Amino acid sequence: xxxxxxxxxxxxxxxxxxxxxxxxxxxxxxxxxxxxxxxxxxxxxxxxxxxxxxxxxxxxxxxxxxxxxxxxxxxxxxxxxxxxxxxxxxxxxxxxxxxxxxxxxxxxxxxxxxxxxxxxxxxxxxxxxxxxxxxxxxxxxxxxxxxxxxxxxxxxxxxxxxxxxxxxxxxxxxxxxxxxxxxxxxxxxxxxxxxxxxxxxxxxxxxxxxxxxxxxxxxxxxxxxxxxxxxxxxxxxxxxxxxxxxxxxxxxxxxxxxxxxxxxxxxxxxxxxxxxxxxxxxxxxxxxxxxxxxxxxxxxxxxxxxxxxxxxxxxxxxxxxxxxxxxxxxxxxxxxxxxxxxxxxxxxxxxxxxxxxxxxxxxxxxxxxxxxxxxxxxxxxxxxxxxxxxxxxxxxxxxxxxxxxxxxxxxxx
Ligand code: LLP
Numbered sequence: 001x002x003x004x005x006x007x008x009x010x011x012x013x014x015x016x017x018x019x020x021x022x023x024x025x026x027x028x029x030x031x032x033x034x035x036x037x038x039x040x041x042x043x044x045x046x047x048x049x050x051x052x053x054x055x056x057x058x059x060x061x062x063x064x065x066x067x068x069x070x071x072x073x074x075x076x077x078x079x080x081x082x083x084x085x086x087x088x089x090x091x092x093x094x095x096x097x098x099x100x101x102x103x104x105x106x107x108x109x110x111x112x113x114x115x116x117x118x119x120x121x122x123x124x125x126x127x128x129x130x131x132x133x134x135x136x137x138x139x140x141x142x143x144x145x146x147x148x149x150x151x152x153x154x155x156x157x158x159x160x161x162x163x164x165x166x167x168x169x170x171x172x173x174x175x176x177x178x179x180x181x182x183x184x185x186x187x188x189x190x191x192x193x194x195x196x197x198x199x200x201x202x203x204x205x206x207x208x209x210x211x212x213x214x215x216x217x218x219x220x221x222x223x224x225x226x227x228x229x230x231x232x233x234x235x236x237x238x239x240x241x242x243x244x245x246x247x248x249x250x251x252x253x254x255x256x257x258x259x260x261x262x263x264x265x266x267x268x269x270x271x272x273x274x275x276x277x278x279x280x281x282x283x284x285x286x287x288x289x290x291x292x293x294x295x296x297x298x299x300x301x302x303x304x305x306x307x308x309x310x311x312x313x314x315x316x317x318x319x320x321x322x323x324x325x326x327x328x329x330x331x332x333x334x335x336x337x338x339x340x341x342x343x344x345x346x347x348x349x350x351x352x353x354x355x356x357x358x359x360x361x362x363x364x365x366x367x368x369x370x371x372x373x374x375x376x377x378x379x380x381x382x383x384x385x386x387x388x389x390x391x392x393x394x395x396x397x398x399x400x401x402x403x404x405x406x407x408x409x410x411x412x413x
Pocket of ligand 1: 224268306
């Protein structure tokens with residue numbers, strides 16, 4: 001993404017041209033950014049063997065999965081159908097890890113029986129899998145009593161979350177492993193998402209390694225995802241180089257003590273795809289109240305729920321006039337709820353100083369590649385937008401067509 005002649009561009013195409021060609025709203029992804037993020041990540045961790053399992057819940061478009069797979073990423077999955085998709089795009093079972101939460105027996109078996117490792121997040125899951133498949137190779141998700149995240153809904157470690165097996169329950173884990181003669185080959189943790197504070201990761205890593213130390217026969221330790229990105233200009237991005245170096249050093253030392261070089265795994269979702277995706281929409285309505293100047297456009301929280309769900313900040317750019325006279329504005333969508341506002345913070349709706357919008361302008365909502373389309377819905381019978389990929393050579397490819405009324409109604413009988 002770049003600016004030229006005061007317009008926002010994706011490769012050789014202006015936002016306005018893309019909207020003209022594909023209509024609005026529209027998700028645009030840049031292949032170059034996907035590959036850049038994957039390479040940067042791998043380059044920052046010197047420890048080998050090392051594997052990145054892309055958390056496909058962030059964005060499961062098969063074209064994106066294929067690109068990340070080409071860059072060497074496997075997948076972190078949360079449902080049997082995510083596993084199915086991973087296999088369908090060409091990943092090998094051993095490149096996929098299944099970390100389902102409150103999974104049914106059927107779901108666990110569907111994953112396990114295809115050769116995908118099941119990462120049990122509860123003693124119940126471990127016990128059920130053990131009864132059904134004695135001797136299975138399994139992994140366990142530990143709750144390391146440390147959590148972090150950009151919003152309380154996004155913290156997955158500590159006593160207030162439903163995830164993982166508390167780290168002090170290792171004796172119970174080992175008893176189940178013994179009872180069902182399981183091969184416990186992996187220890188996993190994932191403490192939350194959108195984390196910019198490396199100290200939290202390192203704290204969780206220590207506790208997780210403390211557990212791993214007491215488990216013989218391991219093949220890997222997986223430190224989960226959660227790497228944050230700076231959504232706000234003033235946010236300090238994670239120093240990935242420093243972080244990767246510290247984790248690598250720490251793990252190397254651990255393996256020396258453990259007596260075997262284990263595989264180091266991580267499962268980033270957001271870091272890989274967030275900045276590659278932009279949601280484009282067209283402004284059609286300007287409205288003033290005594291409190292705010294509302295800029296209304298033709299998408300809504302049905303296509304990007306993060307501001308409404310978590311008060312998340314996304315940069316807003318007037319793609320038709322990037323620089324221009326500025327005005328405090330509230331960008332809102334076309335959904336029938338007052339929370340349908342893109343300019344929000346943890347306090348709720350907020351004014352944002354942006355280049356003044358006119359009806360017909362294209363608005364770009366940035367950093368929408370992660371948890372945008374994958375969390376979209378058809379509320380108000382509004383079809384989902386198409387997704388277009390701008391290739392490294394500047395070529396365009398529709399990687400998901402616009403949904404239709406017929407698509408939405410297809411399941412109703
Ligand atoms: N591994 C596990 C077990 C996870 O639960 C998640 C995310 C990840 C990896 C990837 O985390 P990431 O690297 O993307 O932070 N909808 C929220 C995020 C929910 C994340 C759920 N789990 C948002 O829009 O911020």
